[in-house]
Amino acid sequence: MDATMNANQQGKNKKKHPPGLYLLFLTEMWERFSYYGMRAILVLYLTTAFVSGGLGFSDSYAMMLYGFFTGAVYFTPMVGGYLSDRFLGQRRAITIGGVLMALGNIALFMHQSAGALYLGLILLIVGNGFFKPNISTIVGELYEEKDPRRDAAFTIFYMGINIGAFFSPLIIGFLYNDLFKTTTIDGIIQYGFKYGFLASAIGMIIGQLIFNLFGNRYLGDIGKKPTGAPDKSVDPNAKNKPLTKKEKQRTAVIVILACFVVFFWAGFEQAGSSLTLYTERFVDREIFGWEIPTAWFQSVNPVFIVILAPIFSMFWLKLASSKRGDLKVPTKMGLGMILLGLGYVILLIAIAQTGSDESNIQMKANVMFIVLTYLMHTMGELMLSPVGLSLVSRIAPVKLASLLMGVWLASTGVANILAGQLAAFTQTLGYFEIFSVIGLMAIVLGFILLSVSKKLVRMMD
Numbered sequence: 001m002d003a004t005m006n007a008n009q010q011g012k013n014k015k016k017h018p019p020g021l022y023l024l025f026l027t028e029m030w031e032r033f034s035y036y037g038m039r040a041i042l043v044l045y046l047t048t049a050f051v052s053g054g055l056g057f058s059d060s061y062a063m064m065l066y067g068f069f070t071g072a073v074y075f076t077p078m079v080g081g082y083l084s085d086r087f088l089g090q091r092r093a094i095t096i097g098g099v100l101m102a103l104g105n106i107a108l109f110m111h112q113s114a115g116a117l118y119l120g121l122i123l124l125i126v127g128n129g130f131f132k133p134n135i136s137t138i139v140g141e142l143y144e145e146k147d148p149r150r151d152a153a154f155t156i157f158y159m160g161i162n163i164g165a166f167f168s169p170l171i172i173g174f175l176y177n178d179l180f181k182t183t184t185i186d187g188i189i190q191y192g193f194k195y196g197f198l199a200s201a202i203g204m205i206i207g208q209l210i211f212n213l214f215g216n217r218y219l220g221d222i223g224k225k226p227t228g229a230p231d232k233s234v235d236p237n238a239k240n241k242p243l244t245k246k247e248k249q250r251t252a253v254i255v256i257l258a259c260f261v262v263f264f265w266a267g268f269e270q271a272g273s274s275l276t277l278y279t280e281r282f283v284d285r286e287i288f289g290w291e292i293p294t295a296w297f298q299s300v301n302p303v304f305i306v307i308l309a310p311i312f313s314m315f316w317l318k319l320a321s322s323k324r325g326d327l328k329v330p331t332k333m334g335l336g337m338i339l340l341g342l343g344y345v346i347l348l349i350a351i352a353q354t355g356s357d358e359s360n361i362q363m364k365a366n367v368m369f370i371v372l373t374y375l376m377h378t379m380g381e382l383m384l385s386p387v388g389l390s391l392v393s394r395i396a397p398v399k400l401a402s403l404l405m406g407v408w409l410a411s412t413g414v415a416n417i418l419a420g421q422l423a424a425f426t427q428t429l430g431y432f433e434i435f436s437v438i439g440l441m442a443i444v445l446g447f448i449l450l451s452v453s454k455k456l457v458r459m460m461d
Contacts, residue, residue, distance in 0.1 A: 018142050020218040021153050023210065025160040028135055030207025031098065032164030037172040038105055038124070038200040040295040042066055043276050044176075045108075045193040046117075053176075053191040055114060060424035063273040067420010069121050070269060074413030076129025081137075083130070090134040090223035091215060097131030098208040100124075105201035109194045120197075138223045159306070166302035168203065172196040173295030196295075247397040249459040254392055254404050256456065257333060258411040260449055264333075264384055265415030266422060267340050267438045268377055271301065274423035275347075275370070278431055282354040284364035292367070300371060304378035312382045329391045330453040336383030337446030343376030344439030348432060356430035395460050 046062035048054025057065070084093035104123030107116050139157050143150045173196075180192025243251070276294060279285070285292040320326040327335075350365035388408065396404040426434045 017149060017153055017156065018218070020142050020220075020222070021139065021156060023214050023218045024135060024139055024142075025157055027094070027207045027211040028157060029160040029164040030203045030210070031101070031131060031135075032161045033168040034101060034105065034164075034200040034204040034207070035124075035128070035168075036165040036298060037168030037203065037295075038108070038197060039070070039272055040169040040276075040298040041172060041176055041193055041196045042069070043273050044191075044280065044294060045196075047277065048191060048193070050112070051188055051190070053112070053193050055112070055117060059277060059427045063277075063423035063426075064420045065121075066273045067269075067417050067423065069125065070272065071413040071416035071420070072125045073128040073132070074409055074416065076125055077133040077409070078129075080129035080131070081133035084134050084226065086226055088130075089226050090138050091219070092224075093130045093134045094138075094223075095208060095212060097127045097129070097134075098204055098211070100127030101131065102201045102204040102208070103127075105197045105204065108197035109201060112194065134223070138219070141222050142219075162302040162305050164203075166299045166306070168200070169295045169298035172199050173293030175199055177291075177293035177295070243397055243400075250395040251397060251400060251404065253456050253460045254396060254408065257330065257388065257391070258408055260333065260337065260445055261384070261388060261408070262411045262415045262418065263441060263445055264337055264340055264380070265412050266418040267344070267442050268381060269416050269419040270423055270435075270438070271298065271374070271377070273420060274426045274431070274434070275373070277426075278347075278351075279370050281358050282350075282361060282365055282431075283367055283370055285367060287367075297370060297374070300374040301378050301381075304375055305382070308378060308382055328453055328457045329387050330449055330456045332387050333384045334446045334449035334453060336380040336385075337442050337449060339376050339380035339383060339446075341439045341442030341444075341446060343373040343380070344435045344442070346376065347373045347435055348439065351432045351435065356426070356432060391460075 043062050043066050045054050046057045046065065047059055048056070050056040080093060080097065084090050088096070100123050104120040104127060107120035107123060110116060136154075136157070139153060140150070143153060176192045176196040180195045182190045182192075184190060276297070279297050280294040285294070316326055347369060350369035353363055354361055354365050392404055392408045422434060422438065
């Protein structure tokens with residue numbers, strides 16, 4: 001009788017997720033609150049006049065700097081991951097990263113100057129390198145390799161990312177654009193950007209307090225010591241064997257798809273730079289006499305992800321159970337590229353009405369243009385991003401697994417730097433011209449990827 005009860009209890013426990021998952025969920029949620037909130041107002045802070053609470057940088061320099069910042073945060077995790085594996089341990093690395101990122105936002109809050117800006121960005125970049133690669137690893141370590149709950153756990157964890165990304169622009173947008181916005185006697189509007197950075201710092205601190213106060217209770221010894229040693233589940237001789245013909249083909253597929261991914265993210269990441277400035281200056285954000293803060297539009301993408309991700313998931317499952325089967329990964333990615341391009345086609349209609357000259361705006365664009373653009377971009381993201389990481393982890397040769405995953409993530413970093421360069425050109429060549437190039441290239445590359453999809457599938461299967 002007791003044995004039966006114990007077996008039933010173990011079965012129930014196997015269906016439930018360990019409480020450590022929800023601790024990591026909250027930690028990641030607050031970290032993403034901090035990052036996306038700061039990111040939502042960064043370009044606005046850089047380009048707003050000094051007397052109005054900003055730094056008064058030129059639009060082109062501000063967008064190049066933004067691109068460098070968002071690109072660098074994808075390179076430093078490779079270094080942070082190495083240091084935590086060899087010397088620090090994941091838990092200590094997460095704490096170091098969280099503290100550095102909080103200090104970065106505090107530097108931005110404390111002083112309105114270029115020096116404080118650069119110091120703050122450096123701390124944020126380095127801190128992200130320690131934090132980002134380790135918290136996801138700990139999620140995986142909560143489960144055994146073949147535990148059926150693993151995929152669901154990462155889905156729950158991913159929701160934490162999007163909840164943080166959704167709420168932070170709303171709260172921080174309200175702080176800088178409403179609560180702490182003042183008007184001087186001379187009629188000069190002063191925005192409360194620094195309080196937005198302070199809120200980002202507070203969010204990071206809350207996450208770290210939760211993580212460190214409850215870590216021992218809900219995580220035990222997971223992530224405390226450096227792993228150092230190689231994975232014992234992998235044949236140690238496999239890494240010394242030369243690549244087979246099929247492994248070389250699979251490596252080529254990953255590199256080819258990474259090249260397409262670079263351009264996708266270069267177009268997608270205009271959201272935080274050129275699309276933010278276009279929304280600020282050329283979109284009619286007024287509803288019933290109240291103006292929507294520009295930063296709030298950074299919450300549109302997370303909302304659409306939360307709504308659409310389950311729909312896409314069910315659609316792929318339905319396709320997989322049909323006679324024809326699910327779409328192949330390169331096909332999905334090609335469709336994602338096309339959806340990105342169609343998003344820009346929608347935006348071009350708005351730009352045709354407003355023009356690119358802020359001093360001579362004939363009319364402002366309806367807010368639905370920018371919302372529909374983000375909708376198309378989110379659908380493209382769901383077609384491309386989740387399947388890409390899964391593909392790399394599945395087909396990468398054992399000998400090159402870590403290197404190719406690093407290449408895949410680094411391609412996103414390159415894309416963000418390229419995105420900053422493209423955004424800067426909108427100020428000299430015009431929004432219509434640059435967005436036309438991005439949209440057209442995305443659609444053309446999407447059709448090219450569709451045309452070679454069967455060839456790529458043969459190479460990797």
